[in-house]
Amino acid sequence: MDLGDPDEALLARVGEGDPAAVRALVARKLPRVLALAGRMLGDPAEAEDVAQETFVRAWKQARDWRPGVAKFDTWLHRVALNLCYDRLRRRREVATETPPELVDEGPAPDRGLQARDVGLRVASAMRGLPDRQREAVSLCHYQELSNIEAAALMGVSVDALESLLARGRRALRAALSDMVEN
Template sequence: MMEGSRSGRAPAETSREAAEDARLLAAYAAGDLSAARLLTARLAPRALAQAGRMLGDRAEAEDVVQEAMLRLWRQAPEWRSGEAKASTWLYRVVANLSTDRLRARRRQAPIEDAERIEDSSESASDRLQQKARLAALRDALGGLPERQSQAVALRHLEGLGNEQIAEIMDINVRAVESLTARGKRALVAALARRKDELGFEE
């Protein structure tokens, strides 16, 4: 189930893939729009999945991907291919934008109201209960400190290794381990509180 998130980016391929991404980005910066199409086809599907796993909402995930790619286009003229990989950079931007949205969602519409309505109308449905559980998970993710939230999402929703997460977040591996461990503990606690409140069965 984690294989999908790693598609096309096995370690042996990574540097070749990164070089091709950099070449396409340079071609775009030099005025070749077809390079942008190729680059989008290479990078956007994975970014869409990443945002989708974090947000659980297709329309919001699409907005995040469009915004992330827009930032990539704007970066293109100053891109230093030796210093950053486009795919790593995109993981970071999508994680940032998605975390922002989870946090904004929490501020704008506290999940409790929607949850209780759904719960009272069709609490017998397993599907609805799973939907509610995932909504609760994402709400709790949005309630974590930003870096913890990103590290947990990259580790446990994207299935990335700690070294890759370290590269994406520009920190060392021990810091990643610490963030994911603290983040998971905080998630367990937050979800336990919610389950107690709503009486979900496990």
């Protein structure tokens, strides 16, 4: 049973210029948008920029939002993904002679080195996936969307999404094989 869009009333208040509604919308959606952008881009600063632009677009669209075509959450994820892909395309277009130096921010001693290393390895393996596989894995495993929701968001069939997920999982398993204990 479809109960409609759970964000519809809040979005209407945002469209009316209600500052409390804007804060509530950002508080409700920002963590997932940031997480998605962070996983797609692998750069927290770029992820914040994408999240900011995503919410600017949501704020501009709020007054004209027409429920029924898609859920607001689906639209918001699509905007964030499109902005991520724009940034990924720009990265490929910029040729550099030497790779940038990565700053080792190192974990705090109380956080545990192994957990940090695992997280970095997984993030690196995710960045190594082709864009569509990374998108599928991010939407289903990190954003916790159902296969049906993720397929609709990506504009593919559920079978195509499951194929992307299977290939992505295989690639991640291969990239992280030395970490898996038998």
